[in-house]
Amino acid sequence: MAQFKELVFSGVQPTGNLHLGNYLGAIVKFVELQKSHDCIYCVVDLHAITVPQDPVQLTSSIREVTAAFIACGIDPKAHIIFNQSQVPEHAELAWVFNCVARLGWLNRMTQFKEKAGKDRENASVGLYAYPALMAADILVYRATHVPVGEDQKQHLELSRDIAQKFNNDFSESITRTGFGDAFFPLPEPLIQGPATRVMSLRDGTKKMSKSDPSDYSRINLTDDADAIAQKVRKAKTDPEPLPSEEEGLKPRPEADNLVGIYAALSGTTKAAVLQEFGGAQFSTFKSALVDLSVARLGPIGAEMKKLTGDPAYIDSVLADGSERAGAIARKTMDAVKDILGFIRH
Numbered sequence: 001m002a003q004f005k006e007l008v009f010s011g012v013q014p015t016g017n018l019h020l021g022n023y024l025g026a027i028v029k030f031v032e033l034q035k036s037h038d039c040i041y042c043v044v045d046l047h048a049i050t051v052p053q054d055p056v057q058l059t060s061s062i063r064e065v066t067a068a069f070i071a072c073g074i075d076p077k078a079h080i081i082f083n084q085s086q087v088p089e090h091a092e093l094a095w096v097f098n099c100v101a102r103l104g105w106l107n108r109m110t111q112f113k114e115k116a117g118k119d120r121e122n123a124s125v126g127l128y129a130y131p132a133l134m135a136a137d138i139l140v141y142r143a144t145h146v147p148v149g150e151d152q153k154q155h156l157e158l159s160r161d162i163a164q165k166f167n168n169d170f171s172e173s174i175t176r177t178g179f180g181d182a183f184f185p186l187p188e189p190l191i192q193g194p195a196t197r198v199m200s201l202r203d204g205t206k207k208m209s210k211s212d213p214s215d216y217s218r219i220n221l222t223d224d225a226d227a228i229a230q231k232v233r234k235a236k237t238d239p240e241p242l243p244s245e246e247e248g249l250k251p252r253p254e255a256d257n258l259v260g261i262y263a264a265l266s267g268t269t270k271a272a273v274l275q276e277f278g279g280a281q282f283s284t285f286k287s288a289l290v291d292l293s294v295a296r297l298g299p300i301g302a303e304m305k306k307l308t309g310d311p312a313y314i315d316s317v318l319a320d321g322s323e324r325a326g327a328i329a330r331k332t333m334d335a336v337k338d339i340l341g342f343i344r345h
């Protein structure tokens with residue numbers, strides 16, 4: 001198999017209410033990976049419109065995610081931050097991938113089933129084809145590593161299947177056009193750490209999510225100290241004290257979730273947290289969690305507020321990032337056209 005230069009790509013949807021799950025499951029890793037890799041981070045606005053969006057709200061959500069990236073520590077000069085719709089090659093390659101992916105593959109996607117719900121006939125075609133666009137997002141940069149939360153694992157596997165099928169279906173043409181034995185890398189998901197699936201604060205069996213109608217189910221990155229304290233104190237728990245071993249968390253999803261959040265926020269493991277808090281009552285543990293959350297998230301929320309107060313700056317970051325991302329994407333798309341046999345000048 002051909003060797004590919006390591007490159008990191010990931011995206012976040014501008015669908016409002018950016019929360020602790022997005023932060024710990026994805027953005028924290030985006031920040032870490034900057035040290036070791038070239039990184040491209042995308043505000044995936046084309047994905048956002050797979051469900052209805054208010055245009056005015058969408059504009060401000062795009063700026064809010066961009067602000068969150070910068071406030072969390074992503075350097076838009078050393079790396080690339082941009083919004084997807086400014087690089088048309090994402091949609092162009094997605095069409096090619098719609099023709100590579102099989103209906104049977106998409107029919108297995110659990111996220112579509114969950115998001116479409118019972119009224120599947122009324123879901124948009126875009127929501128169904130979403131994973132092919134996600135594959136295009138990654139592969140238009142021929143990215144090799146993709147930091148995501150656990151919920152995106154199945155989509156990443158589909159991206160690998162699409163890359164593999166493209167490489168197989170067009171192998172002769174890929175060799176003829178000078179790209180060796182494979183044009184696309186098989187992108188690797190990076191799903192690591194104690195908080196790859198942060199759960200709702202109201203129900204430890206449900207994922208923390210932007211669209212949960214209860215604001216008490218999630219900690220938003222823009223929540224102030226009072227809101228964070230209230231939400232953590234009201235978080236559902238059980239009457240038992242915390243266990244001393246990780247094994248003891250298994251039948252206790254809410255306890256498991258809060259310990260995972262604490263571990264991720266303090267950069268340690270669940271086992272280490274239980275060493276410190278094993279046998280403690282939730283009231284003690286929750287106070288410590290409030291302090292830790294406020295210390296970690298407070299400065300991010302404040303910086304986001306400052307940045308979103310200067311939309312011209314945010315838009316200039318996106319324009320610059322889109323230009324640099326577009327230059328890479330155009331090269332890939334030209335090569336894809338040659339491989340497919342399209343005529344271009």
Ligand code: AQP
Binds near residue numbers: 013021026147151
């Ligand atoms: N609860 C979570 N725990 C860990 N990681 C999570 N991610 C999302 N929720 C959690 C990760 O955050 C990144 C960006 O997610 P997204 O905005 O692109 O899409 P999403 O998964 O649809 O986010 P939500 O909050 O769940 O939105 P809704 O409510 O619309 O479904 C991804 O890497 C994701 O894994």
